[in-house]
Amino acid sequence: MASTPLLDGSPQRAEEDQPSGNEGADRLSDASTEELLQALRGSRTDLAKLVKRVDQRRCGVVAVSGRAITRWNRDDPESWERVRAWLTDRAVRIVET
Secondary structure, eight states: OOEEEOTTSOEEEGGGGSBOSOTTTSOOOHHHHHHHHHHHTTOSSSHHHHHHHHHHHTBSEEEEOHHHHHHHHHHOHHHHHHHHHHHHHTTOEEEEO
8 A cells, every 4th residue: 555654754544635525515615724824824833834744735644753752742732732623623634653
């Protein structure tokens, strides 16, 4: 099965990259995504990369390493909470690897 490296270099299965089937619902507005990306500019994390990847691929599942989640909780918990809410609003499920 083909793999795509994730933010931390871990593989992500190809079927997770496929559209979720609810393309109309998984993106509330370009404005909210842009606002989130703007807010993340000051963050010392790589959360903006995650938001961009999910927004571009419109996937329904995203694999994230437990180490990355721990780091985001430690380094910028407010930004991680905003990103989690953004993912939830788009019905994107986080799978911890």
